[in-house]
Amino acid sequence: MTVLVTGATGTLGRHVVERLRRAGQAVRALTRTPDEATGLPDDVEVVGGDLTEPHTLAAALHGVSALHLLGATGHDHAPLRTGPQIMAMAAEAGVRRLTVLSVGEGGELQEAVRDSGLEWTFIWPIDFMSNTLGWAEVIRGAAEVREPYAHRRTASVDEADVADVVATVLTRGGHAGRSLVVSGPEALTPADKVAAIAAATGREIRFTELTDDQARREWRAEGWPEEGIEFMLHMWATVPETVAAVTSAVEDVVGRPPRTFAQWVAAHADAFRP
Ligand SMILES: NC(=O)c1ccc[n+]([C@@H]2O[C@H](COP(=O)([O-])OP(=O)(O)OC[C@H]3O[C@@H](n4cnc5c(N)ncnc54)[C@H](OP(=O)(O)O)[C@@H]3O)[C@@H](O)[C@H]2O)c1
Structure with missing residues (x-):
């Protein structure tokens, strides 16, 4: 399966990319500026797209069966407002499983994900x-x-532990419909x-x-x-x-303490x- 990682050029995303590669997954990395995306491994396919402009995401989602999605963008961590469009495009592209970085309970994105019919897990890192x-x-x-x-x-x-949780959920499944505070x-x-x-x-x-x-x-x-x-x-x-609050999410999902x-x-x- 090909996994699309959004935020792949960021602190957490780079770890997610690495964990997925180690698990033998084909990885596609989303960035708004593919020409400036440096430091990603050669076997990672870098594609352009902006989550706030869903029409730019068609190529990135093509042929993808699993997705790691940012729940917020920008310096002020503004919640993503394009959840419904992204969920519709993801379902049409054949995405079956996704992790969504959560920045709190509720909100438009969470609703769209819950209604998507896909196998979703919210990942809420402290x-x-x-x-x-x-x-x-x-x-x-x-x-x-x-x-x-x-x-x-x-x-x-x-953040490497959060990436382990994301990669484990995406590759092994088993935590669908849950919100994991990590x-x-x-x-x-x-x-x-x-x-x-x-x-x-x-x-x-x-x-x-x-x-x-x-x-x-x-x-x-x-x-x-x-x-x-x-x-x-x-x-x-x-x-x-x-x-x-200390949670057991890393231990529960990855099988070792954080x-x-x-x-x-x-x-x-x-x-x-x-
Ligand atoms: N830092 C924390 O303590 C913390 C805690 C909980 C949750 N989070 C969440 O975790 C996420 C990742 O954090 P991080 O520290 O790894 O981020 P980061 O290093 O600041 O990197 C941000 C990433 O988001 C991508 N991005 C931003 N706006 C985008 C857009 N409109 N469309 C597509 N991609 C976009 C950037 O890609 P390009 O610039 O290459 O396009 C980059 O890869 C953030 O959404 C943050 O809200 C962070």
């Missing part, structure tokens, strides 16, 4: 461990992370994560909590757009309790070294 790479520059430089909402705990998940093995605060990076790199790294106004001032000075600043502050101020943040850091420690 925040990726790789989001901490956003600290890499300040850790390499001033060795200090400055952020608001120091108390927020998230059961962050290694977490790591522990709920950590930003300060816990900074401490783990300090331990892995053998460096002293400070964590300083900012007020909202201090964060606004500092992020503005770094050139963040106003809407990006307010999006971040709102997101962190309203983080639901559920993001701290990787710890310490394991993730050990594999990425160089990014945090000067």
Whole structure:
């Protein structure tokens, strides 16, 4: 079967592509800019298409029997509004099974997927461990992370584990009609994560909590757009309790425990070294 991976040029998608190839699947990678898509393996077919413009997806879906679909696009993670059209095209193309990255319960896309008649599984990852790479520059430089909402705990998940879940569901099936919240093995605060990076790199790294106004001032000075600043502050101020919940999804689907943040850091420690 050919599997179409959307988001294949992104952090998670690259892992999904790799896992599917390892499982012996033919993989097609969707990107809006095929000429700029570098670093994908040679045997992966790269095709152009934009999920927000379904008419561009016909070639990408042709001959595909399984699909990994982004549930949101853009910097603000806006939910995909073209679910009904994409589901209709997928069914017509012969797609039988799909994983859909979920960004919450409900919404147009979820409805369209549930009504599609296809074998669907929603994959709802808690925040990726790789989001901490956003600290890499300040850790390499001033060795200090400055952020608001120091108390927020998230059961962050290694994106490679999410990819293992996606690839296992797509290749083996068995989780149809389920919504899998995919977490790591522990709920950590930003300060816990900074401490783990300090331990892995053998460096002293400070964590300083900012007020909202201090964060606004500092992020503005770094050139963040106003809407990006307010999006971040709102997101962190309203983080639901559920993001701290550890789930058994990785173990249930892949058959082994999820990787710890310490394991993730050990594999990425160089990014945090000067
Ligand atoms: N980061 C997290 O903590 C987290 C947590 C839960 C869920 N998620 C979700 O997981 C998904 C993947 O995250 P990531 O960090 O791997 O993403 P990423 O590295 O930011 O990459 C984004 C990917 O989305 C593709 N894309 C964006 N808009 C598109 C469009 N209109 N049509 C087709 N492709 C489009 C991009 O492809 P091209 O630029 O090549 O077209 C790229 O491959 C995101 O949808 C995100 O909402 C992330």
